[in-house]
Amino acid sequence: MEPENPNPIEETLDPQDWQSLRRLGHRMVDDMFDYLQDVRRRPVWQPIPPGVKSGLKKPLPQEPRPAEEIYQDFLESVLPYPLGNIHPRFWGWVIGTGSATGMLAEMLAAAMNPNTFGGEQIAAYVENQVVDWCKEMLGYPAGASGVLVSGASVANLVCLAVARNSEASFDIRRLGLQGASQRFTLYASAETHSCIKKAVELMGLGDEALRLVGVNADYQIDLNDLQERLAADRQAGLQPVCVVGNAGTVNTGAFDDLQALSELCQRENLWFHVDGAFGSLAALSSDLRHLVKGMERADSLALDLHKWMYMPYEIACALVRDPGAHRNTFAENPHYLARAERGLASGNVWFSELSPQLSRGFRALKAWFLFQEHGIQKYARLVEQNVAQASYLAALVDASPVLERLAPAPLNIVCFRYNPGGVDEAMLTRLNQELLIRLYESGIAAPSATTLSGRYAIRVANSNHRSRREDFDLLVEAVVRIGKELEGEYAAQSVKEG
Ligand SMILES: Cc1ncc(COP(=O)(O)O)c(C=O)c1O
Numbered sequence: 001m002e003p004e005n006p007n008p009i010e011e012t013l014d015p016q017d018w019q020s021l022r023r024l025g026h027r028m029v030d031d032m033f034d035y036l037q038d039v040r041r042r043p044v045w046q047p048i049p050p051g052v053k054s055g056l057k058k059p060l061p062q063e064p065r066p067a068e069e070i071y072q073d074f075l076e077s078v079l080p081y082p083l084g085n086i087h088p089r090f091w092g093w094v095i096g097t098g099s100a101t102g103m104l105a106e107m108l109a110a111a112m113n114p115n116t117f118g119g120e121q122i123a124a125y126v127e128n129q130v131v132d133w134c135k136e137m138l139g140y141p142a143g144a145s146g147v148l149v150s151g152a153s154v155a156n157l158v159c160l161a162v163a164r165n166s167e168a169s170f171d172i173r174r175l176g177l178q179g180a181s182q183r184f185t186l187y188a189s190a191e192t193h194s195c196i197k198k199a200v201e202l203m204g205l206g207d208e209a210l211r212l213v214g215v216n217a218d219y220q221i222d223l224n225d226l227q228e229r230l231a232a233d234r235q236a237g238l239q240p241v242c243v244v245g246n247a248g249t250v251n252t253g254a255f256d257d258l259q260a261l262s263e264l265c266q267r268e269n270l271w272f273h274v275d276g277a278f279g280s281l282a283a284l285s286s287d288l289r290h291l292v293k294g295m296e297r298a299d300s301l302a303l304d305l306h307k308w309m310y311m312p313y314e315i316a317c318a319l320v321r322d323p324g325a326h327r328n329t330f331a332e333n334p335h336y337l338a339r340a341e342r343g344l345a346s347g348n349v350w351f352s353e354l355s356p357q358l359s360r361g362f363r364a365l366k367a368w369f370l371f372q373e374h375g376i377q378k379y380a381r382l383v384e385q386n387v388a389q390a391s392y393l394a395a396l397v398d399a400s401p402v403l404e405r406l407a408p409a410p411l412n413i414v415c416f417r418y419n420p421g422g423v424d425e426a427m428l429t430r431l432n433q434e435l436l437i438r439l440y441e442s443g444i445a446a447p448s449a450t451t452l453s454g455r456y457a458i459r460v461a462n463s464n465h466r467s468r469r470e471d472f473d474l475l476v477e478a479v480v481r482i483g484k485e486l487e488g489e490y491a492a493q494s495v496k497e498g
Pocket residue numbers: 093094150151152153154193195248249250275276277278304316
């Protein structure tokens with residue numbers, strides 16, 4: 001047998017040459033500042049060439065490659081083809097824009113790379129501070145418990161899981177839904193985001209349990225319909241457990257009457273949850289705060305920080321009024337996670353006890369940084385600016401003879417379509433669908449689309465701190481120009497066909 005080598009080569013992922021990695025790192029930082037600074041000069045979006053897509057397909061790398069070369073690939077094949085949401089004229093879905101300092105804070109968090117599951121570590125204190133600021137800025141009770149998660153979909157799931165477990169009159173953690181003698185039901189308006197349906201399904205309740213209640217002309221939950229559905233379900237022997245109120249619906253930015261919902265929930269002994277993914281941020285503005293009245297009474301509240309707080313993806317917060325209920329849904333106590341009285345394994349809050357996640361990153365750091373860098377007054381002004389810009393766009397649409405607004409715009413969302421008159425519904429849908437595709441291909445602007453009362457709508461959701469009024473002028477000009485082009489093309493086509 002060969003004698004064991006007393007000095008084996010032991011490997012590490014740290015660079016062999018720190019100096020050259022440092023140079024590369026500085027270059028990356030400079031390049032990314034240029035990238036952010038020049039964003040307005042680039043198209044919002046551009047198609048990914050087939051060669052770029054196929055070029056990404058490579059066998060599993062077996063041997064090392066210099067980081068400089070990979071970075072070059074990134075510059076050529078990755079960086080030029082993003083979704084586009086950091087651009088001043090991106091208004092699709094409800095998507096935030098990130099920020100330069102956010103990028104740097106992400107780097108700091110990645111360098112520290114803590115696992116924030118628990119223990120006595122500074123990241124837990126930073127996260128607690130961020131959760132406290134979230135509560136304070138929304139006027140939510142200071143004693144509530146909270147946890148940062150990836151997005152509002154998960155924040156809603158966390159809150160609804162607590163709702164389900166708290167409302168069960170049996171040990172649901174032990175028995176699951178098999179222990180239920182009555183079927184649970186939840187209530188939300190038909191305008192509620194699909195993540196609520198997903199959460200209800202994931203909780204094993206089946207989406208029939210989610211009663212989608214009608215809305216009024218302003219897309220707010222119809223309280224009479226809600227009351228009737230509750231009564232009918234109770235009559236049928238079901239167990240209503242929760243009402244979900246919307247602070248800003250995804251389609252139109254509508255606010256349910258949260259005050260009325262909170263009173264109803266109190267009367268009916270139901271859990272009151274609010275999906276405030278972006279609309280909860282209306283609480284920052286003295287002009288808009290009336291919209292969220294009653295939100296502070298919710299048993300739980302989900303909000304995103306990567307949407308209307310413009311923080312880099314991913315970050316959201318789940319808040320639960322009763323800390324005990326929150327912990328009771330997720331806390332586990334295996335030997336390998338035993339806590340100590342002092343030292344590394346001590347610590348007051350173990351975030352692993354507040355969501356399904358054990359291992360977690362340090363997403364709190366960017367929020368801690370950004371809250372302080374900008375101050376809440378600036379966020380309030382930006383929210384108001386986005387709302388004012390949406391009103392400006394709504395006025396441009398209303399003033400145009402060829403554009404038609406399709407919903408009220410109480411917040412930062414405007415839904416409209418190109419409609420020159422005399423065109424049937426099916427054709428209007430076809431025309432506006434094609435219009436949106438051409439708008440994307442032009443690289444000028446990126447709204448998204450939805451359907452409201454059967455009518456296809458171009459939908460502008462403004463949670464963009466880089467947008468200026470002139471950007472909405474450009475959007476309207478482009479929509480009208482492309483709409484006219486298409487009208488001409490369709491007319492020529494029908495002459496040819498007919
Ligand atoms: C009202 C509402 N709720 C929930 C969500 C889901 O949030 P996320 O995409 O952060 O999971 C969204 C996303 O747009 C939303 O608008």
